[in-house]
Amino acid sequence: MRIPSLSRPRSLAGQLFAMQAVLIAVVVAGYAFFTYVSDRRQAEEAAGRQAAAVARAVADSPSVRDAIRTPDPTAALQPYALRVMRDTGVDFVTIMDPRGIRWTHPSAHEIGQRFLGHTERALRGETFTETYTGTLGPSVRAVTPVGDADGRIIGLVSAGIRVEAISERVRGQLTALLGVAAGALALGAIGTYVINARLRRHTHGMNAAELSRMHDYHQAALHAVREGLLMLDGQFRVALINDGGRELLGASGEVVGRSVADLGLPAPLTGALLASEPRVDEVHLTNDRVLVVNTSPVSGGERRGTVVTLRDVTELQSLMGELDSERGFTQALRSQAHEAANRLHTVVSLIELGRSQEAVEFATAELELAQALTDQVVAAVSEPVLAALLLGKTAQANERGVELEVSQDSRLDDGVLPEDLPSRDLVTILGNLIDNAVDAAQGNVPARVTVAAYTEDGELVLRVSDTGSGVDPARADLVFQRGFSTKPAAAGPGGRGLGLALVRQAAHRHDGSLTVTEAAGGGAEFEVRLPLRTAPVPGGRHDARET
Numbered sequence: 316m317r318i319p320s321l322s323r324p325r326s327l328a329g330q331l332f333a334m335q336a337v338l339i340a341v342v343v344a345g346y347a348f349f350t351y352v353s354d355r356r357q358a359e360e361a362a363g364r365q366a367a368a369v370a371r372a373v374a375d376s377p378s379v380r381d382a383i384r385t386p387d388p389t390a391a392l393q394p395y396a397l398r399v400m401r402d403t404g405v406d407f408v409t410i411m412d413p414r415g416i417r418w419t420h421p422s423a424h425e426i427g428q429r430f431l432g433h434t435e436r437a438l439r440g441e442t443f444t445e446t447y448t449g450t451l452g453p454s455v456r457a458v459t460p461v462g463d464a465d466g467r468i469i470g471l472v473s474a475g476i477r478v479e480a481i482s483e484r485v486r487g488q489l490t491a492l493l494g495v496a497a498g499a500l501a502l503g504a505i506g507t508y509v510i511n512a513r514l515r516r517h518t519h520g521m522n523a524a525e526l527s528r529m530h531d532y533h534q535a536a537l538h539a540v541r542e543g544l545l546m547l548d549g550q551f552r553v554a555l556i557n558d559g560g561r562e563l564l565g566a567s568g569e570v571v572g573r574s575v576a577d578l579g580l581p582a583p584l585t586g587a588l589l590a591s592e593p594r595v596d597e598v599h600l601t602n603d604r605v606l607v608v609n610t611s612p613v614s615g616g617e618r619r620g621t622v623v624t625l626r627d628v629t630e631l632q633s634l635m636g637e638l639d640s641e642r643g644f645t646q647a648l649r650s651q652a653h654e655a656a657n658r659l660h661t662v663v664s665l666i667e668l669g670r671s672q673e674a675v676e677f678a679t680a681e682l683e684l685a686q687a688l689t690d691q692v693v694a695a696v697s698e699p700v701l702a703a704l705l706l707g708k709t710a711q712a713n714e715r716g717v718e719l720e721v722s723q724d725s726r727l728d729d730g731v732l733p734e735d736l737p738s739r740d741l742v743t744i745l746g747n748l749i750d751n752a753v754d755a756a757q758g759n760v761p762a763r764v765t766v767a768a769y770t771e772d773g774e775l776v777l778r779v780s781d782t783g784s785g786v787d788p789a790r791a792d793l794v795f796q797r798g799f800s801t802k803p804a805a806a807g808p809g810g811r812g813l814g815l816a817l818v819r820q821a822a823h824r825h826d827g828s829l830t831v832t833e834a835a836g837g838g839a840e841f842e843v844r845l846p847l848r849t850a851p852v853p854g855g856r857h858d859a860r861e862t
Contacts, residue, residue: 331655333844335511335673339503343496351489355481359455363444367457369403371442374461379410383461383470388418389426397421399474406480407451409473410461413438418470425450430473434458437471446478453478458647543606543625551575551589554620563606563625584608588623598628600816603824698727700738701745701768708749712764717753721769722778732775733847740821741777746842747814748779755783773847774827786831818843 366431372394373379382391396408396419410419415430431449442459449456456475460468477633494592518526537544547553553570561570566578575588594610606625613619648697665674682844705721712719745768752764759782767778818841822829827845834840 318658335507336504339500339507343500343503347489347492347496350492358481359433359478360503361445362455363457365403366405366455367442367444367459369405369408370398370457370459370472373399373408373410373474374459374470374472379461379472380463380469383410383412383418386806387821393419393423393426395419397703403474404476405474406454406477407473407475411471411473413468413471415471420450422450430471432456432458432473434471438468440468449475451475451477455481468758521560543623543627545588545623547575547621547623548589551621554580560623560625563601563604563627565601565603588621600820605817605820627707698732701727701741704742704746705766708746708753712749712753715753716756717756717762717764719749719753719764719766722765725766725768727770727775735823736775736845736847740825743821744818744843745777745779747818748777748843751814751841752779752783752839756781759783770847775845775847777843777845778840780834780836781838782836783838785833785837786839790823814843 343565378395379392382388382395385391392410399408400406400421407421408419409417409430411417411430416432417426417430418430420426420428435447436443437458437460440460440462442457444455445560446453446455448454454475454477456473458471458473461470461472463469476516521529537557540557541559543563544555544557545553545560545564546555550594551573552574556564556570560566564578564580564695568579576585578585580588581599581601584601584606587597587610589592589598590610591612593612594608599606599608600842605628607628609624611622613622651832662674665671705719709719732738745766749764749766756762756764758847761782765780767776769776819829822843822845827843827844829841829843830843832840
């Protein structure tokens with residue numbers, strides 16, 4: 316929660332509101348000024364046309380010509396001029412002789428005085444308009460000649476409208492214009508406020524600096540988070556992806572804007588990303604990773620997209636596999652300890668009964684049996700990690716009533732495996748294959764699992780066969796998909812049905828292959844071939860065909 320500060324800069328919405336309000340005020344003021352100047356010019360032009368029309372009408376009047384020929388033109392023309400002024404709305408009508416001596420004027424004491432203005436053009440027979448300052452102040456006036464039947468100029472007529480009167484007309488129009496401008500400014504301000512209120516809600520009242528800082532934090536967080544973050548729009552196109560997401564999905568090139576279906580991801584993972592319902596902690600496999608996927612739709616009245624988080628649990632899954640193996644070893648040791656206690660009690664009881672020889676023979680037979688099993692496994696597979704795994708799995712299988720045997724073809728000496736083939740991957744491959752085979756063989760007669768491990772033509776071959784019901788050839792490709800299981804207690808995604816998918820992933824990670832065929836005695840036979848890239852230790856690698 317932010318605590319407001321007196322020195323805190325104005326929010327982005329507030330800045331935009333102030334800028335838009337000033338912009339609207341400037342535009343309205345400019346328009347008002349332009350309109351005022353334009354209207355004034357138009358008013359002056361209209362006043363000039365009106366004055367010219369009145370002046371020509373008076374000059375063309377026969378009564379005016381008749382009055383000019385009388386001894387006292389003023390007596391007839393002064394009342395006539397005042398009546399024309401009243402009827403036409405002009406401020407003065409001055410009738411004068413060709414020398415400019417007035418016969419009429421709105422002020423009687425100006426009659427007989429010389430006309431203030433230009434008359435040269437009128438004396439040449441033209442009608443013209445001008446703005447001139449006379450006895451009534453500045454005015455827009457028109458001057459036109461009065462001619463007789465012979466075409467001689469016998470007088471002049473001037474009609475005009477005072478500039479002050481024109482300004483009063485424009486001021487009336489300006490008042491109405493200012494009212495309209497004020498209304499436009501108020502309407503613009505209200506609209507701007509509404510828009511900026513909406514913007515304020517979207518920006519949460521933050522100013523530009525805060526938004527920029529939040530964007531920087533956002534970008535830094537996206538690049539710093541190791542987990543994958545993927546944002547999809549409503550059409551399931553990638554809207555945003557961080558560095559972790561690119562790495563976990565193995566995406567290269569430009570990803571933003573591409574559809575999820577075009578990223579080349581495994582079909583189950585693509586289906587999870589395209590699903591409309593949320594997914595919670597789903598386990599999915601890519602070519603070399605185990606991912607936990609969570610999806611959450613983003614909705615606000617309509618589907619806007621999906622937020623996807625990706626968590627890499629490849630190492631965790633391997634550790635869980637090792638933990639399961641260790642737990643199996645522990646259970647096997649517990650079972651063997653229980654069996655050893657039973658045998659020890661048997662030996663003690665035989666001694667107490669005075670049958671020492673039988674006790675020695677019984678103990679010797681048990682030791683030879685255990686040692687023979689160990690010698691068989693170690694002789695075939697002396698690589699320590701695989702040998703320990705086979706011994707532990709043999710005990711587990713025996714406990715479940717399944718016989719696990721190492722094929723006579725097996726030959727894998729210590730030091731034959733290169734450093735780029737980690738023992739963890741071998742445990743994942745062979746351990747899951749054996750567990751799957753034991754599950755399939757349990758309850759069958761005979762219940763047997765056969766394991767072969769050897770090198771051939773520069774490849775490590777791991778083969779596990781069982782006496783179970785086998786795999787339907789039509790479903791051979793499905794058994795390697797995550798979530799596939801023929802067991803009735805399948806735990807769904809992330810539970811059962813993950814082992815063979817992990818085997819295939821580990822095999823592909825080392826450019827190997829995984830196949831399933833029908834075993835010779837019925838059941839299924841899984842074979843993994845891994846290329847051995849580094850040179851073998853001298854005398855450490857043997858071909859199965861040599862044994």
